[in-house]
Amino acid sequence: MLYKSLNSQSPKVTFQEAVTLGLAPDKGLYFPEEIPTLPIDFINSIEKFSDDEIAFTVIKPYINNEIPDDELKKIVTDTLCFDFPLVEVGKNCYSLELFHGPTMAFKDVGARFMARCLAYFNKIESNSKNTILVATSGDTGGAVASGFLDVSGVDVVILYPTGKVSEVQEKQLTTLGKNITALEVDGVFDDCQDMVKKAFLDEDFKHLNLTSANSINIARWLPQMFYYFFAYKALKNKSEKLYFSVPSGNFGNICSGMLAKKMGLPIAGFIAATNSNDTVPRYMIDAKYNPKPSIATISNAMDVGNPSNFIRIIEIYHNNFSELQSDLQAMSFSDAETKAAMKFIYKHYKYIAEPHGAVGYLGIQNKLKQNDNAIGVFFETAHPIKFLETVEPTLNCTLEIPDAIKEILAKEKKSIKIENYEQLKSYLMSN
Numbered sequence: 001m002l003y004k005s006l007n008s009q010s011p012k013v014t015f016q017e018a019v020t021l022g023l024a025p026d027k028g029l030y031f032p033e034e035i036p037t038l039p040i041d042f043i044n045s046i047e048k049f050s051d052d053e054i055a056f057t058v059i060k061p062y063i064n065n066e067i068p069d070d071e072l073k074k075i076v077t078d079t080l081c082f083d084f085p086l087v088e089v090g091k092n093c094y095s096l097e098l099f100h101g102p103t104m105a106f107k108d109v110g111a112r113f114m115a116r117c118l119a120y121f122n123k124i125e126s127n128s129k130n131t132i133l134v135a136t137s138g139d140t141g142g143a144v145a146s147g148f149l150d151v152s153g154v155d156v157v158i159l160y161p162t163g164k165v166s167e168v169q170e171k172q173l174t175t176l177g178k179n180i181t182a183l184e185v186d187g188v189f190d191d192c193q194d195m196v197k198k199a200f201l202d203e204d205f206k207h208l209n210l211t212s213a214n215s216i217n218i219a220r221w222l223p224q225m226f227y228y229f230f231a232y233k234a235l236k237n238k239s240e241k242l243y244f245s246v247p248s249g250n251f252g253n254i255c256s257g258m259l260a261k262k263m264g265l266p267i268a269g270f271i272a273a274t275n276s277n278d279t280v281p282r283y284m285i286d287a288k289y290n291p292k293p294s295i296a297t298i299s300n301a302m303d304v305g306n307p308s309n310f311i312r313i314i315e316i317y318h319n320n321f322s323e324l325q326s327d328l329q330a331m332s333f334s335d336a337e338t339k340a341a342m343k344f345i346y347k348h349y350k351y352i353a354e355p356h357g358a359v360g361y362l363g364i365q366n367k368l369k370q371n372d373n374a375i376g377v378f379f380e381t382a383h384p385i386k387f388l389e390t391v392e393p394t395l396n397c398t399l400e401i402p403d404a405i406k407e408i409l410a411k412e413k414k415s416i417k418i419e420n421y422e423q424l425k426s427y428l429m430s431n
């Protein structure tokens with residue numbers, strides 16, 4: 001299996017090359033040249049397999065033999081060292097909790113997997129070094145910082161918009177030190193992302209082996225398929241019609257679910273649930289893609305005006321709008337609706353959802369209303385404590401702070417303030 005660039009102007013590459021390059025030289029995202037299908041027996045008897053075995057089977061065709069099976073099994077087991085519980089939240093509706101990893105965000109899985117793949121490749125090519133450059137609107141930074149901490153041969157530089165991430169998120173990416181540096185950008189997330197994109201094209205950085213760890217990197221993006229397989233395994237006997245509602249920002253998570261479906265996982269359909277950043281919901285009305293600058297909301301990890309994985313969705317559906325429409329509904333929800341949903345879930349089910357999960361809940365409820373015998377899963381993508389500033393006043397409750405978070409909050413923030421690309425450049429050149 002090789003990876004092609006979605007701009008079609010660069011040669012095909014191996015998994016290792018795609019992971020270390022991040023973006024293709026023609027600026028296109030990498031995409032598998034063909035989507036493998038899983039044996040029907042595997043899907044039909046999925047309950048016989050452990051989560052680790054499922055993950056190994058699903059990811060293996062994307063890696064070929066570039067990582068030997070025993071190493072890949074170790075990487076998968078290490079990546080998935082926590083639980084993915086399904087919690088019933090009302091009739092036919094489940095929250096798949098993706099936040100039980102070290103930084104309490106679903107991005108832990110992708111970040112841990114990518115870090116371990118890079119560590120493996122650096123080990124077999126002993127002098128190899130990479131610099132991970134990543135923009136974050138909140139959770140990516142913490143997950144990448146934690147996933148790559150102490151990985152030898154890798155330096156991590158994280159750009160985040162000042163004042164736009166929560167206190168816990170900020171502490172998670174500014175307190176680790178060692179091979180992790182946080183750059184605090186005077187601007188919004190899109191400014192951070194633009195700087196990162198510019199740096200990747202800058203010839204002056206060739207020697208740094210710059211790599212992305214956003215969901216544009218296939219090693220971050222592909223392992224997110226696991227969630228859909230785990231939920232399917234748990235719910236397959238309850239209904240033939242299983243829908244997923246995914247709170248979406250850069251659309252990496254939902255797009256990996258679409259890939260899982262193409263591999264043979266029986267998913268009835270997807271709901272892309274967004275906040276007011278509604279570029280994709282608008283696209284699903286008239287097939288016109290008009291990205292807009294991002295708007296700040298209470299679900300800030302989804303404040304993305306121009307979702308980077310949208311192009312992969314178009315590829316999966318062969319740029320066929322009606323084919324996409326039959327699998328995907330997209331819905332946008334305001335902050336007021338999100339808060340109302342958080343209150344409703346708390347009042348009726350005693351379940352504490354943070355804003356991203358609540359946006360997902362709104363999406364799945366909308367679907368279940370149209371569909372009596374369907375089962376719906378929404379992804380709860382972060383622990384409520386990470387959005388304490390919104391959750392506590394909205395629900396009028398006090399959250400218990402997990403020990404791991406207490407430790408982080410007590411640590412001292414260390415960041416370097418930058419205002420523009422030149423300052424990013426001088427930082428990178430001096431290190």
Ligand SMILES: *Cc1c(COP(=O)(O)O)cnc(C)c1O
Pocket residue numbers: 105106107138139140215247248249250251252253254301302356381382
């Ligand atoms: C990143 C993130 C999302 C959005 O995921 P995408 O793959 O970018 O669509 C949703 N919720 C939380 C908490 C996140 O950190």
